[in-house]
Amino acid sequence: MAEFSEKYIVTDEIKADEYLVNIGPQHPSTHGVLRLLTRLEGEIVHNVEPHIGYIHSGIEKMTEALSYPQIVHLTDRMDYLSAHMNNEAVCLCVENALQVEVPERVKYIRTIFDELQRLASHQLWWCASGMDLGALTAFFYGLRDREDILDIFEETCGARLTLNYSVPGGVMFDIHPNFQKSVKAFITKFRKKLPEYDKLLTDNIIFQNRTKGVGVLSKEDAIAFGVTGPTGRASGFSCDVRKHHPYSAYPYIKFDEKMGTDGDSFMRWKVRMDEMWESMNIIEQLIDNIPEGDFAVKMKGVIKLPEGEFYQRVESARGEFGVYIVSDGKKNPYRVKFRSPGFSNLFTINHIAKGWKIADLVAIMATFDLVIPDIDR
Amino acid sequence: MTNEQLIEQLTSANPDAVVKQGSQYPEITVAHDKLHAFMQNIKSDSSLAFDYLVCETGVDYPTFIQVVYHLESTAHRHFMVVKANTENRETATLDTVADIWPTAEFHECEIYDLLGIRFNNHPNLRRYFLDDTWGHPLRKDFHDDIHVVER
Numbered sequence: 001m002a003e004f005s006e007k008y009i010v011t012d013e014i015k016a017d018e019y020l021v022n023i024g025p026q027h028p029s030t031h032g033v034l035r036l037l038t039r040l041e042g043e044i045v046h047n048v049e050p051h052i053g054y055i056h057s058g059i060e061k062m063t064e065a066l067s068y069p070q071i072v073h074l075t076d077r078m079d080y081l082s083a084h085m086n087n088e089a090v091c092l093c094v095e096n097a098l099q100v101e102v103p104e105r106v107k108y109i110r111t112i113f114d115e116l117q118r119l120a121s122h123q124l125w126w127c128a129s130g131m132d133l134g135a136l137t138a139f140f141y142g143l144r145d146r147e148d149i150l151d152i153f154e155e156t157c158g159a160r161l162t163l164n165y166s167v168p169g170g171v172m173f174d175i176h177p178n179f180q181k182s183v184k185a186f187i188t189k190f191r192k193k194l195p196e197y198d199k200l201l202t203d204n205i206i207f208q209n210r211t212k213g214v215g216v217l218s219k220e221d222a223i224a225f226g227v228t229g230p231t232g233r234a235s236g237f238s239c240d241v242r243k244h245h246p247y248s249a250y251p252y253i254k255f256d257e258k259m260g261t262d263g264d265s266f267m268r269w270k271v272r273m274d275e276m277w278e279s280m281n282i283i284e285q286l287i288d289n290i291p292e293g294d295f296a297v298k299m300k301g302v303i304k305l306p307e308g309e310f311y312q313r314v315e316s317a318r319g320e321f322g323v324y325i326v327s328d329g330k331k332n333p334y335r336v337k338f339r340s341p342g343f344s345n346l347f348t349i350n351h352i353a354k355g356w357k358i359a360d361l362v363a364i365m366a367t368f369d370l371v372i373p374d375i376d377r
Numbered sequence: 378m379t380n381e382q383l384i385e386q387l388t389s390a391n392p393d394a395v396v397k398q399g400s401q402y403p404e405i406t407v408a409h410d411k412l413h414a415f416m417q418n419i420k421s422d423s424s425l426a427f428d429y430l431v432c433e434t435g436v437d438y439p440t441f442i443q444v445v446y447h448l449e450s451t452a453h454r455h456f457m458v459v460k461a462n463t464e465n466r467e468t469a470t471l472d473t474v475a476d477i478w479p480t481a482e483f484h485e486c487e488i489y490d491l492l493g494i495r496f497n498n499h500p501n502l503r504r505y506f507l508d509d510t511w512g513h514p515l516r517k518d519f520h521d522d523i524h525v526v527e528r
Contacts, residue, residue: 052505052506053504053505053506053507056506056507058514060491060515061514061515096401097400221479223428223429223451224428224478224479224480225479225480226429226430226431226478226480237451238451239429239451244454308399308400309399309400309404309445309458310400310401311401311402311432311447311458313431320431322431322432322447324432324434324445324447326436334436335436335437335515337432337434339431339432339434339447343483343484343487344480344483344484347480347482347483351479376506
């Protein structure tokens with residue numbers, strides 16, 4: 001059972017029995033190029049200072065020279081596991097600014113893609129965090145099932161990872177004739193596979209000992225640190241953008257916001273597992289009811305936003321993703337800010353990992369589900 | 378609270394601030410010397426209770442730099458945008474709000490890195506993305522002859 005040590009004192013000088021260890025930037029458990037400067041006494045973490053910026057690509061600066069349809073293509077390079085949600089956020093922001101109403105068909109298609117993307121992201125999170133904790137088998141199970149979703153994406157839009165399927169005004173092409181059939185086949189198959197995931201890890205006693213009670217984040221801290229997504233909901237912070245500020249087809253459907261109470265690593269795990277079931281329920285409500293109609297409205301060749309400021313929030317697989325566009329009426333934006341969920345979530349690590357052992361820090365990192373390009377932008 | 382009620386309450390409580398309805402949310406522009414007191418007030422006031430700082434960012438304008446705060450109340454579910462302008466661009470400074478919302482500490486480091494605004498009383502102001510040889514790239518007068526090709 002993981003033990004919490006009370007005796008940590010944070011001072012600015014490094015004490016004689018403390019030492020500094022760099023975790024990363026090339027460490028597998030940091031899921032990318034993230035460097036954690038940890039101050040340890042023996043195995044006990046006294047302080048964690050995340051250092052980011054190793055893959056900072058200056059996307060916000062680049063957008064100032066690009067037109068709005070071009071910006072959409074940059075957004076899925078940030079959080080590549082929530083590519084479709086990021087694309088959709090920019091499209092919704094542009095559509096709201098221009099007061100364009102997209103066809104009902106587009107709303108349904110976008111929502112189904114959102115949930116498929118969320119499933120794919122959670123599958124990869126499940127298998128990668130299993131690997132972080134030393135369970136290598138999970139990795140093969142997760143990637144095997146994720147492949148089915150990527151095939152569905154490839155069938156319709158030609159891309160597997162960086163989809164670029166949403167464009168301002170609709171989607172780029174209509175769905176493939178096989179789309180509904182493949183999605184339904186996938187759901188039937190995955191409903192049988194998901195209990196295996198629980199058998200392999202969730203019910204595993206070693207796994208439970210590694211995660212239960214480890215790295216508790218209280219609800220007050222979750223709100224104060226702006227922690228959103230499944231991580232925030234595991235602490236009891238009701239922050240689902242799909243529920244509170246519904247967009248696309250979310251107002252038409254019934255679904256639960258999966259919440260936790262404990263805020264520990266196991267609860268973060270549990271909330272994501274529950275979200276996978278909920279995503280399948282959402283898709284099943286929509287897949288047979290996709291209305292007939294156009295898959296896009298005709299937009300002007302050069303899109304110019306009216307002068308003003310626009311903010312659009314969507315629920316990505318990691319939390320609240322926001323796009324803030326300041327427009328001066330030209331075809332390029334004056335300023336674009338992407339509010340990435342990972343950035344706010346990451347910096348909570350120091351707050352909750354203090355006093356835990358270094359192996360627990362890895363468990364906490366795993367259940368935070370960080371994607372580094374999302375943080376670095 | 379609806380947007381209209383929110384605007385009404387903010388206008389009566391802050392007669393010298395500019396309150397208007399933006400394209401989506403109420404927007405209030407606060408003087409830079411009153412920012413910290415104002416922020417503390419909107420968080421502790423139980424009818425406003427803006428406890429969740431969604432996003433904090435900066436925008437560079439010709440004569441000043443503007444810091445934009447997107448705030449939400451988790452109890453009342455209303456949303457508001459607060460703006461504060463620095464006095465000038467050369468020595469751009471503003472009070473930190475990291476003691477009110479801990480998440481601001483990290484957003485302010487990012488703003489300092491990319492826009493060069495110094496935050497007074499900030500616990501640990503450091504550059505996140507770039508090293509010291511860089512300027513502040515999100516400023517409009519930033520020129521990088523090596524990496525940026527002007528068309």
